Amino acid sequence: MSKKHRNKKITIKGLFKVNKTHYSIITEENTYSVEKDLFDFSDKFAQDGDEVKVLFIWARHPKAKLLSVTKRHNKYVVGYVKKINSSYFFVPLKTKFLIKLSGKVNEESLVKAQIIQLKNTEVAKVIQTYSNSSENDEAIIIAKYNLPTEFNSEVGCELQSINEPSKEDFVDRSDFRNLSTLTIDGADAKDFDDAIDIEFLNDGYRLYVHIADVSYYAKDNSAIEKSALDRGFSVYFPQSNIPMLPRKLSDDICSLVPGKDRLAFTVILDFDKKGNRKAFKFTKSIIRNKNRLTYDFVEDCLNGKVDCDENLKSYLHKMKILAKILSARRFLKGSLELDIKEPVFIIENNEVVNIVQRPKIFAYEIIEEFMLAANKAVADYLKNKKKLFLHRIHEKPQTTKLMNLVSQLKEMDYIFPKKTNAKKIQKFIQSIDATKRGIVSKLILRSLERAEYSLEDIGHFALGFENYTHFTSPIRRFPDLIIHKILSRTLLNMKEYPYKKLESIVKQVQKRELVTEAAEYFAKDIEQARFVGKYIGKTFNGTIVSMIGSGVFVELKEIFAEGFLPYSALKDDFYTFFEQKQMIIGRKTRKVYRLGDFIKVKPTKVDIYEGKIDLELEN
Known part of the structure; x- marks a missing residue:
């Protein structure tokens, strides 16, 4: 520092x-x-x-x-009513704070309460009581984060005039219904934002990225647009979602569903054989999705693990070739990809039956590379036209955070690069043993800034892009929707949006992104705690993936979830935590536990709505 x-x-x-x-x-x-x-x-x-x-x-x-x-983000707070001595108090979730209760309460329970400010203190008034049933999970998340779920009557009136697109809607649009258009999404997806096509040219490749034309339906200052801005983003839970747009639009009229004519905003990109972008074009279009594919099917088709139409397989193989070229070029120029693991919840009959780590398959990279290319083209075009627009930025790491990281990694016998940039960090990560790469990636992530939306053009550190925006997900992200409108206005030489309007939008989406992320993480924590709770006392293999002053977080192998092992649960000795070295040492036994160590643990207790899984060492 x-x-x-x-x-x-x-x-x-x-x-x-x-x-x-x-x-x-x-x-x-x-x-x-x-x-x-x-x-x-x-x-x-x-x-x-x-x-x-x-x-x-x-x-x-x-x-x-x-x-x-x-x-306060929310005048209502979810928490527990707890009895301490002979009095009852309200304890908000994920805190240890005690608030006096107004009114009589005579039992411990999970509740929604209103916080009332008095002269010198706050009191809590119980509004609703919940049981611990999984049927209440979504309602509790909605209450905790004040997530809007209903659309007002004005939105309903506007929806009545929106129907399946017809010839009147096709005027002045490029017709791409002759192409072999496909979508690649998760098995349970309904809101299809993007579809793709590809052609091999004599000197390279032509990529079509078709994005749902939401702006055609969400007009400026309409009730639909206002409600979308209020929400900012769709919120995704393991078993459900809360859409940014009414489902008539998100799951049907706007969604690039298979077998139906749909309105799109298409980015056409030409690349040479080395992946250099040679030209691009934007056009409003009509498309028809010929193949609704899943990531797993695409991966299996490309690897010959399932029977797959030969023409489709050839088409996917062309996409794989271009995606590999674009990926290699991007990392050569300086993109960063941390090894951060994500959970996948296996659902059967509306119940989580397993939690596994999201597999690394190339089908994800096909979509990722093509969407990055489209987003980059839009950003470059708007910047070249000197337009004011929402950038997706990722600032360089703060010097103090980097110095702490360098010091910590040095104590762990890793030499972090000096005068660092994304390319050097990527090279450093690749040099680390695969078994420790995810753990070190977490430490690096803590030292990086958050990506966010801004009217400032300061580049995207992790991607290594000097200029970037979001264009490819207007069904689920409001920033993409406003970029569609800015791009349309630019192409038609229309007047720009006022600075104050865009500044207000940026502030709103920044807040909504934080709330959306928190709600989605909370939902995952609930599902993980509820599922692991079925295995109290069972022994699991685990890896120490994070260490703090009070204990260690352990990633379970058989179920992809993290639990917490407090140092107080280590009964054989009193352990001292050395943060820089990321280790603890027993005072008497001199026994050492380090970040990345493999241990055997047992879940002892879960608190579902705190998202907590308590562990103890086996024996």
Whole structure:
């Protein structure tokens, strides 16, 4: 850390975010992170999305103190009614804060409460009581994060005039219904944002990226557009979702469903044989999805594991060739890809029957590379036209965070590159043993900034792009929808949106993205805790993937979930935590546990709505 920041105290205002191991305060300029053990709530409490004022203390291990909550994201809070001695208190989820209850309560329960501000204190009034049944999971998430689920009557009136696209809607559109258009999505997807086509040219490749033309239906200042901005994003849970648009649009009229004529905004990209982009064009279009494919089917088809129409297999093989070329070129130029694992929930009869790690298959890369190429082309075109638009930015890491990372990795016998950039970090990650790559990736991720939306053009550090935006998912992301409108206006030489309008949109989507992310993580935590709860006392193989002052997080092998093993549960000795070395050492036995060690553990207890899985060592 730089000397000027050492032990410096600053007061910051921003959005509060709860993470698994730490809290973050996200301001317009920076993200400030503090380990949970080092955050002082000082007789107050804050939750995801709250606007807060915090005293932040720069140090090797930064500390923070909550000064005030200036604006609550939600006037209702979900938590537990708990009995302490002879009195009942309300304890918001993921906090230890006790709030006095107004009114009589005579049993412990999970509730939704309204926080009422009195002169010198806050009290909680119980509004609704929940059981621990999985049938209540979605309602609890919706209540905790104040997620809008209903559309108003004005939206309903506008929907009545929206029907299947017909000849009147096809005017001045390119007709691509003769192409072999396909979509590649998850097996349970209904909101198909994107479809693709490819042609081999004499000197390279022509890629068609067809994106649902949502802007045709969500007119400027319409009730549909306003409701989409209020939501900002669709919210995806393991077994369901809350759409940004009414389902008539998200799952049908806008969705590029198979066998139906659909309106699209198509990006046509020409590449040479080395993957250099030679030309691009944008056009409003009509398409028809000929093949609704899943990622698993595409992977199996390309690898000869399933019977697959030869023409389709050849078409997919062409896409694979181009995607490989684009991927290789992107990483050569300086993209970064951390080895961050994601859970996949296996659902049968509306019940989670297993949780596995998302497999690394090339079918995902085909879509990823093609969407990146389309997004980049749109961003480059708008920048060249000197237009004001929403950029997807990822700032360079803060020097203080990088210095802490370098010091920590050095103690773990890793030499992190100096004067770092994304390309050097990628090379460093690839040099690490595959069994430790995911763990080191998590440490690096903690040191990077959050990607976000901005009107500033400062580039995308992780992608290695000087200029980038989001265009390819307008059904589920409002920023993409507004980019469609900005691009349309630019192509038609129409007047730009005012700066204040776009600035207001940026602020709204930044807040909604935080809330959406938090709700989705909470939903996953609930499902993981509920599922692991069926295996209390069973022995699992595990890997220590994160260490903090009070214990270690262990990734289970047989079920893809993380549990927490507190140091207090290690009964054979008193252990001292050495953060920089990422290890603990027993005072008497000198026994050592390090990040990445393999251990055997047993779940002892789960708290479903805290998303907590408590572990103990086997024997």
